[in-house]
Amino acid sequence: MTSKARSDSAALPPVSKEHARLRLYLLGLVLDMWGMLGSFLLANWLVLGSAMGEPEKPHGILIFTLLGPIYALLAINGGAYGIRMLGAARTSAAHALLAFVQAAMLTLLIIFLAKIGEQISRLTFVVGGGLSIISLVACRYAMTALSRRILGAVPRVEMFIADGVELPHVPGHMALIDARKRGLDPTRHDAKMAEKLARAVGGAEHVVVACPSERIEDWSIALKSLSARGEILVPEMARFAPARVGSFQHLPTLIVAGGPLDFRGRIIKRIFDFVVSLGAIIALSPVLIATAIAVKLTSPGPVLFRQARLGRDARPFQILKFRSMRVEMSDHNASQLTQKDDPRVTRVGAFIRRTSIDELPQLFNVLKGDMSIVGPRPHAAGAKAADSLYWEVDPRYWARHCIKPGITGLAQIRGHRGTTDAHEDLLLRLQSDLEYVTDWSVARDIRILLATVAVLVHDRAY
Secondary structure, three states, rough: HHHHHHHHHOOOOOOOOOHHHHHHHHHHHHHHHHHHHHHHHHHHHHHHHOOEEEEEEEEEHHHHHHHHHHHHHHHHOOOOOOOHHHHHHHHHHHHHHHHHHHHHHHHHHHHHHHHHHOOOOHHHHHHHHHHHHHHHHHHHHHHHHHHHHHHOOOOOOEEEEEEEOOOOOOOOOOOEEEEEOOOOEEEEOHHHHHHHHHHHHHHOOOOEEEEOOHHHHHHHHHOOOOOOOEEEEEEHHHHHOOOOEEOOEEEEEEEOOOOOOHHHHHOOOOOOOOHHHHHHHOOHHHHHHHHHHHHHHHHOOEEEEEEEEEOOOEEEEEEEEEEOOOOHOOOOOOOOOOOOOOOOOOHHHHHHHHHHHHHHHHHHHHHHOOEEOOOOOOOOOEEEOOOEEEHHHHHHHHHHHOOOEEEEOOOOOOOOOOOOOHHHHHHHHHHHHHHHHHHHHHHHHHHHHHHHHHOOOOOOOO
């Protein structure tokens, strides 16, 4: 396909392969579990003459019951079900075998400490373990072959953006965009341009940009708003032979955005969000129902307030809150932040804002996938610090959008919330948001969530 044809085909954003990869990862885990179970049943039959083992001593079944879950946890944590499983069978097999050996050692330790050695056939353990190793390796090669049929030679979506420069050879699997024909101008650091870039990139997880040297800084800022890995092609750096840069078609690139979470991290965070939000909705259902009734009875209008906010990749979404203002005075564009004793706020609204109850409907945003439990707070495109739009205060502002926004975050537990009357109010929040983005972990999410309880009621909620 010619560059022109591929550029024309890029009018529609590429469809992400992320969901297909997730299904393949789950299939690989299921095949591993069935392969290990089958291996220990076969070991029972070879050693004991029966697949179910001896009467009241199932041996292989008991070994698998202990070893299987331990292996699954270690393999997932060790990257055995990462993207390597879909394109690098040997590397993936090495990770799987390392996890299996660690799981086998832990299983033996449990057997020793629990004093259940008399229920275990040592020969069954050895034979079943050997067969399991064979099945794990075979599964990796099978998954690699299946992945190539479903995803092609490259298991992730990659995109090349050309901005007024001569193109190098671009591999056929990469979508190609002409930035100027698509109206992508990185010098415009506003919400509309960030949204346009996100829509053009679509489901791409790796974006390479070729641009004139004077536009590198602008593209660097623009790419940081994406959750994708972003690189900028810098051919003139080739003569310096730098040691720590990326490369594209043997030409050096500057890696300006890495995406804060890898695929495994996103899956872990999504599971955490789903479990916590669903549990919170069930546990807080009396509060949700009582608040909805109070809002409805004390002022005319809908119970929920919906407003467009900037989400991951700076894509807009509709945030949900309990309505705290009079309908005729509601500010859907956030052109005027709420002030102390604001006449727009109802009596019930003042209470639910002060206690943060108005934010509880965002649990449904989390359940839907627009938000996370923990992350940078989502802002409206028209929000201002003093008289400046947020992105005009600091160009690093867009980097906070490379991750889903949260109900609570590091800035909130540090007390950086409420109105942004001065640039400093925004900069304090931005510093905390960028710290969170670059140093995410589930443990930190849990600590932030627990710390949020202490700041639910605060004197800067108007």
